[in-house]
Amino acid sequence: MPVEVRIPTILRTYTDDQKSVQASGSSLSDLIDDLEANHPGLKDRLIEGGDLRRFVNVYVNDEDVRFLGGLEAPLTDGDQVVVLPAVAGG
Amino acid sequence: MLILDRATYDGIVAHAKRDHPDEACGVVAGPEGSDRAERLVEMVNAAGSPTFYEFDSTDLLRLYREMDARDEEPVVVYHSHTATEAYPSRTDIGLAMEPRAHYVLVGTRENGNNDGPVEFRSYRIVDGEVTEEEVTVVDSLSATPTTPGDPDAR
Numbered sequence: 001m002p003v004e005v006r007i008p009t010i011l012r013t014y015t016d017d018q019k020s021v022q023a024s025g026s027s028l029s030d031l032i033d034d035l036e037a038n039h040p041g042l043k044d045r046l047i048e049g050g051d052l053r054r055f056v057n058v059y060v061n062d063e064d065v066r067f068l069g070g071l072e073a074p075l076t077d078g079d080q081v082v083v084l085p086a087v088a089g090g
Numbered sequence: 091m092l093i094l095d096r097a098t099y100d101g102i103v104a105h106a107k108r109d110h111p112d113e114a115c116g117v118v119a120g121p122e123g124s125d126r127a128e129r130l131v132e133m134v135n136a137a138g139s140p141t142f143y144e145f146d147s148t149d150l151l152r153l154y155r156e157m158d159a160r161d162e163e164p165v166v167v168y169h170s171h172t173a174t175e176a177y178p179s180r181t182d183i184g185l186a187m188e189p190r191a192h193y194v195l196v197g198t199r200e201n202g203n204n205d206g207p208v209e210f211r212s213y214r215i216v217d218g219e220v221t222e223e224e225v226t227v228v229d230s231l232s233a234t235p236t237t238p239g240d241p242d243a244r
Contacts, residue, residue: 008187009163009188009189009190010187010188010189055185057147057150057151059147059151062151064147064148064151066147082151082154084150084151084154085185085187086144086145086147086150086185086187087115087117087133087144087145087150087164087167087187087188088137088142088143088144088145088181088185089142089143089144089169089178089179089181089182089185089186090141090142090143090179090180090181090182
């Protein structure tokens, strides 16, 4: 099930500078494993201690996945996933 | 060096003063790769805090979609420090995720919401390394240079 994943500038070192890549999975968790298989190193930038990193935002069809079940968020063919690092500081 | 036009500089300072004692935050967008800070976008500090700032996640997505549609990037990411020096905190450094951006810090501790000078400083933050740079304020940015690359080649 192909899903388009938009990659932020800072993580494009893992995707040969591509702004978006295709991946598949029936949940966000599966999708990230599939991404990792093709773009090693990416998973660690998204997940920490088994959960999404606090300062990485992931959206499925424009909805923050924190409201969709986090890593368990279901995905279907044609969904669009966007990854954006938080803009934050102290 | 960061070059800002007077209106953008004044806009950032006014935003920081208005939101004091909470931290203010926003970006100045510009054409990708141009290093031209053209379009000031004030953001809401979802943390609403004097010691922390964070763009609201929905606003953040909307901002990046808008910049994407306009072939822009965040040329400047700014926020204010309301009680401490206008120098990136450890948190600022740890969370700086735009290696191409100028990180602007406005310090409002001296005059708060009132008239009077602020600290206004700019930094590059790449891989945890902070480099301060000069800020030059001009009346207006020079005439639009031709965009590198053929726009039809996308």
